[in-house]
């Protein structure tokens with residue numbers, strides 16, 4: 001593992017720091033919007049306005065889409081430089097949190113599998129935050145086993161007619177476009193009959209119903225599709241070849257979640273313990289040190305990934321290790337924070353003396369262990385790809401989807 005920047009990387013880091021110092025709001029200051037996506041910390045409209053303004057500024061100054069080609073509004077840098085930018089930006093009161101499906105998932109998928117026309121049409125408005133994207137993958141019977149989707153798309157001339165149900169669709173209610181997986185051939189094994197579409201969320205036949213989470217917010221939705229028409233030129237990659245495109249999206253999603261927890265949360269909790277005079281409590285001290293140590297380990301896992309990237313090695317199961325570790329760290333951090341707040345931790349409104357940031361983190365933490373592949377699924381990946389243990393039995397792998405007797409077959 002190499003902890004030091006090369007001279008070129010150090011120069012890039014200095015350039016990024018200088019720009020951020022001039023343009024980014026200070027963390028913890030009055031203009032900090034970095035935790036605005038958490039319930040109760042900022043009105044959703046105000047948060048979205050600030051993030052869009054920030055994205056526009058990044059594009060105008062050439063700091064958006066660090067690894068994206070310049071012709072699509074990006075900076076054309078290496079994955080290593082992207083890591084450096086993320087590290088530096090995480091020290092400031094900024095985030096691009098509500099826009100990751102577009103910028104970090106749909107964008108890279110389009111750049112790899114999309115047509116030139118799709119890239120020209122979608123990438124720049126995506127980067128600027130002018131068009132928000134959602135991910136219509138999961139269904140009631142297809143989450144960990146995503147290839148089990150039963151939403152059907154049938155070709156009708158130059159269009160596809162899509163019917164089915166999606167669920168857990170984050171931000172569908174505020175998205176203009178969606179990336180959608182649908183079954184286009186039920187007569188082949190389940191991974192082989194799926195097509196990847198771009199869906200205009202304003203198309204007739206789409207019914208979006210919000211789902212209320214235990215954080216109190218309505219972050220995700222059920223989406224019902226009733227004979228929705230999608231033009232054929234909105235197919236990404238090959239018809240029935242959507243699984244390859246989905247894998248690109250999913251690996252970007254996992255890396256996004258794994259790498260998204262770089263802030264100094266455990267230090268903030270230690271500071272709060274000091275302010276409250278709770279830093280002498282022996283049990284709490286142990287919890288604080290546990291959280292701090294985990295955050296350090298996560299940082300070094302990040303360095304390992306960074307070293308692989310700088311040597312041009314594509315990340316492998318490291319992202320699974322990091323994602324699992326992040327989920328466990330955030331769960332422990334949430335628990336420690338509420339134990340420290342004591343009865344005050346039960347307040348979740350304007351009358352909470354220290355705000356509701358820690359309460360919101362506590363309530364949101366379990367979601368990180370499910371979204372983008374559950375903890376158990378990450379453990380399966382590590383068991384197979386790191387430890388070399390026997391793979392799961394996949395009896396339905398070579399059976400045509402129609403013969404599995406599932407919905408939509």
Ligand SMILES: Cc1cc2nc3c(=O)[nH]c(=O)nc-3n(C[C@H](O)[C@H](O)[C@H](O)COP(=O)(O)OP(=O)(O)OC[C@H]3O[C@@H](n4cnc5c(N)ncnc54)[C@H](O)[C@@H]3O)c2cc1C
Pocket residue numbers: 134135136137138139140141142143144145167168169170171220367368370371372373374375376377380392
């Ligand atoms: C905050 C959040 C946001 C999300 N946003 C989106 C979104 O925008 N778009 C979208 O498409 N989806 C989204 N999802 C859905 C997410 O991808 C799924 O929840 C996830 O893939 C798990 O699928 P599931 O909920 O159907 O659970 P299931 O797959 O039914 O799993 C149920 C339980 O069984 C376990 N399990 C399943 N298979 C195995 C196995 N092979 N071995 C061991 N254990 C197993 C799981 O770990 C879990 O504990 C979101 C989820 C969350 C929590």
